[in-house]
Amino acid sequence: MSFKNLDQLYRSVIMDHYKTPRNKGVINDGGISIEMNNPTCGDRIQLSMQVEDGVVKEAKFDGEGCSISMASASMMTQAVKGKEVDEALKLSEIFSDMMLGKEYDDSIDLGDIEALSGVSQFPARIKCATLAWKAMEQGVEKS
Template sequence: MSSNLDQLYRRVIMDHYKNPRNKGSIEDGALTIDMNNPTCGDRIHLTLQVEDGVIQNAKFDGEGCSISMASASMMTQAVKGKKVEEALKLSTVFSEMMLGKEHDESIDLDDIEALNGVSKFPARIKCATLAWKAMEKGVSEEEK
């Protein structure tokens, strides 16, 4: 990856960290998921509003490193308005990207692509995937 692309990706990550999208929580009857990463102290409080199999709204709160919080911001943006199945597919593609595996490149990752470089730092992958795992847990509990 070129250094210009690295710098762009760094700027995108820092923008989501410093200006998080969808920060806060949803009150009325939302799914609430709390997860943490004990190895580094990242914590996320995710709330999802799911109606008729569609994620109508997604908000997060928490604390953690720039990668963890930026990823939560990107994830909430990416899943809003998506069917649960689409959100789970996006999460699978994201996980595959984090693990350096081949993934479905027909799916537009938009800002999420900026986290691609995290795959080179195995200790940071859990930071990047925390919010995604919380979303997966929330929608799977909703389906039950």
């Protein structure tokens, strides 16, 4: 697959998560709630999580922002649901390394998350992509 076709595929995955976000909403019956924003571009997220016995049982998000921020939140909630806290934090570490253009553990299948790899070429957009992940890190620390 050519670079151009791969870039188009990644863009379509990002737009799919933006237009049809997964796990959009709020967990009202207990759990953890974290609100964060990116004042640089106006992204705002509220992440709701239920963590029981060291496992992320549920993760939802609400908020508004650019396509990268909202798609990343959608992808993150999908990726961490059902994972042990340590696994969720490892995914966040891998994602952060990918965003910073560092070598990362590619033995773990990132699925749709890999579509965000091109964001690393746009330093101003990295904060957009990592906002939900930073919220998740804060959330599991509260659990």
